[in-house]
Amino acid sequence: MRTFLDFESSIAELEGKIAELKAIGAEGNSIQMDEEVRQLEQKVSRSLTQIYDSLQPWQKMQVARHPERPHFVDYARFLFTDFTPLSGDRKFSEDRAIIGGPARFQGESVLIIGHEKGADTASRLNHNFGMARPEGYRKAVRLMEMADRFSLPIISFIDTAGAYPGIGAEERGQAEAIARSTECCLRVGVPLISIIIGEGGSGGAVALATANVVLMLEHAIYSVISPEGASSILWRDSTRAKDAATAMKITADDLKRLGVIDDIIHEPVGGAHRSPDEAMTAVGEAISSNLLRLRHLNPDELRRARREKFLAIGRNL
Structure with a gap:
């Protein structure tokens, strides 16, 4: 249904x-x-x-959150082979909101990592709705450092409302874990490609999306805070979330124009949830073309290009 x-x-x-x-x-x-x-x-x-x-920004947000939209596990199954999920941050525990491990993409060894929201009530609870705790970001750092050590290109899939804001997460250093993950993205000497497949929210998204190339699906959203959160802070009125969604420039078209993302991956008519295989095929083609372009850069060139890319966003806005 x-x-x-x-x-x-x-x-x-x-x-x-x-x-x-x-x-x-x-x-x-x-x-x-x-x-x-x-x-x-x-x-x-x-x-x-x-x-x-x-579609208006608020409507695009609804499409980005559609429950039938392909999730990370769907992309992992459709685009990659020999995927081996690795667990734990080696410091505290396993966090199922972020999944990652080595895989093969078109015969090439890569490391894939992404937020997983879950597809039904049980899996959503298991994956904490894609909202990672500190151990999730520390696991991400461990995996990215492993990829760097073995010269594996990193492909990250972003789909989260933001990092988990619970008391326990804050006590275990949520902000520090996000900052370390973001710093690790800037430090690795391998190609790093990020795709925003649904909702890219706040530092929880940036921690895995500080990449050489940031791609975004046509009806995905990417923002510093959710429209509901922004309207509550700015106007103390959550009913003005539609106004916030428009003002915040959260759509792919707006972010491409501002230089925050590099390219837009077009979705099938009616959104990715109507033709998941077609949408995931388009994502695979975008990954392939960008990997081919980045493969010729050495580690220093990759690091320099990545840092200059994000410094330029601050200069241009």
């Missing part, structure tokens, strides 16, 4: 009619039903194109 967003009500109605006609067609009059179904499917396609070509 597909989940429809509030601005997709017309699409939900049309697809409901299509399902009814297909059920009737299965009982008889299939030729007549097939023609009506075909016409309705064409109308759905046109409506989806029209709606998704003019």
